[in-house]
Amino acid sequence: MAKTRVAIVGFGGMGWRWAKVANSYYWSCLNLIIDSDEKKLEEAKKHWKCNFDSDLKALSSPEIDAVVVATPNIFLAPITKYALQNGKHVLCEKPAGVNTKEIKENILLAKCQCLSYMVGFNHRFHPALAQAKQLVSSGFIGKIHFIRSVYGHGGRPGYENEWRNKPELAGGGELLDQGVHLIDLAFWFLLEGSFKKIHGTLASNFWSSKIEDNAFIILQSSLEATVSLHVSSTQWQKKFLWEIYGEHGFIAIEGLGGNYGIETLRYRNRDTITGKLDKEEIFYFPPEYGYEDPDISLFSLWGKFISSIKSGKEYGPGGSDALNALSVIEKIYQE
Structure with a gap:
């Protein structure tokens, strides 16, 4: 070949x-x-x-x-x-x-x-998020009640002069930059074709720009799951948090490797009769196994891309996934 x-x-x-x-x-x-x-x-x-x-x-x-x-x-x-x-x-x-x-x-x-x-x-291919997806698909936490996420960084000296802060080049601010990743993950975990309720609040708090440096997003699915997302370029210490709470327990991911910290996956199951939580399971994806390199997710996505070319099969994430995420972003910008 x-x-x-x-x-x-x-x-x-x-x-x-x-x-x-x-x-x-x-x-x-x-x-x-x-x-x-x-x-x-x-x-x-x-x-x-x-x-x-x-x-x-x-x-x-x-x-x-x-x-x-x-x-x-x-x-x-x-x-x-x-x-x-x-x-x-x-x-x-x-x-x-x-x-x-x-x-x-x-x-x-x-x-x-x-x-x-x-x-x-590529966030779909980070090992902690990929494992969380498998847990959700297996029914481990049952019906999802809500998802909560924070994703942010603090820019860098001269960040206000970079193309990401120029609307004529970026086309949008944090909502379009990091927000699109979180919105894609929300679609992916909830298997939604669209959200029935979409609301966003945008703020320009620090950087000298005509576009937002913070975005707060609320989505509601057809099955009444609520998604709360916050993306920021004034989060002075880099942070990634993705939490999923369902009727039988919760799953939480922190870190993405590199400056976002070691990827950590935690989950606990809840007895629906007694309400008691079982022992918390914690998985780390540390540097000694290569997971500290954020580009491991790019390699995984690249493998899917090459497989799609060689096999002629359609794999995600593709244009339809971008369309779903952009449809949410457009609605928020139009509010």
Whole structure:
């Protein structure tokens, strides 16, 4: 089986991480890096042995099978569209676009071209969250009553000048940046096609920006499960928390590796007659087993992407998952 030849468009932080993943995976190799910033390309040439270009037209090369799109948000969907039109499979960084219209167009285009179109919702592949999903699917905590989550960081010096704080490039603030991950997880855990109630409160508390640095989100499912999400770029100490409470117990995940701390999964079952909780089970995903590296989730997602290309089967997370998340975000921005 031939290796999938990969191009990466956008060589900022996520572009570097995806290059590492694509070139380390057995069934893929990095053939091309595209970025409009010549300084980035010069730096990349010191580390990577592949082709380099500043023009998207290079994607039309027959030497490219798949494209990773890792640009600022406003360019994600247009570049995805261009790659699909040129017959390339696409893994697009989240949020995959800035509105539902462009996501819908790319979903249809990928289907018409019989191409794989996946989205970088890598949090699904963090080991603690993946194990929590298995517990929920097995019925371990029964019917879900509520989900509560906090996800935040404190930026860094000069953060207000980065593209994420420029609406003309980002298309939105924290709601679109980290919020899209949590909304995707809510859909994933609850198996919802849509939420019947959606409400959000946005705040710009610190950074000099015209977009929000905090978002507070409340969702309610058709089965009356309530989801409470808070994302922030004024959370001075990085934090990730994901809690699920059901009729028979609870599951809690803290940390994502790296600066977010070691991933920890805790759960307890509750006797529905006596109300007593059984012994708490705690699982750590520590650095000695490689879980401290946040990119382990990218490797897992990449494996799904390559499997989709090779098998012709559709795997998630894909365009439809991005569409679900963006539909919630659009409604909150329109409030």
